[in-house]
Amino acid sequence: MTTKDPRAPLLARLAGLIADETRAACLLALLDGRAWTASELTRHAGVAASTLSEHLGKLVAGGLLTEERQGRHRYVRLADARAAQLVEGLAAQVAPAAVVRPRGLRESSAGSAMARGRTCYDHLAGRLGIAVTDALTTRGLLRAPGEAGTGFALTDAGLRWFEGAGIALDRGGRRPLARACLDWTERRPHLAGASGAALCRHALDAGWCVRIGSERAVKVTATGERALAELLGVDAAALR
16 A cells, blocks of 8 residues: 655645646746736736736735735735746746747737846846856856756856856855756756846846836846956847
8 A cells, every 4th residue: 555645735736726827827927026916917817806816815825926015005926936946947848839929019029028138037038048147157157057967056266256246146045056947938048046146136236137118028238238248258249
């Protein structure tokens, strides 16, 4: 007689939380790392406010979202980096060819912007994320997945590079310093983890990148092109 793994019902419950199109749409939207109001998610998901509220309640109760209230507004965001990693990993399994074709020029332009550069929860993704990751790897600042049977890892030179660039790293938390995250448009891993988050935060704060539109797309500025060329030798053409 076999004994069922006690994690099985918990895993099934978690999978059931995500296995709904409306809830999946909310989770994907929240990968931008920001807090959304219930009203914003209602419009994004295209459902009634009462329906959306029920879905959000389930996601909060299941530990995938956290919420806070300010006045009449209810804000929700992904609970933590682990929740984001779960959503990212599942989304990466959906090949770009399986995504519905854009219905017009506006959707096509938005899709192109997302593929060019975007935030993936709290780190850089798309061609921008890959270009930065490749530059870090080429310069020996980041060890690529597969070497010594591990994932991404910052080298000693990489740690010095972050310090020299004025990018503070949180090395005391439980979150890994460097993690490989499969990019769903490029089908290759980009840098995530504490170092990926710190680099993305610095890029936005220093004006290397700016958000465009209402989703996760970001655009590299002229200042960013110069900084990335000087610090990492990234060709500006790879960022456009």
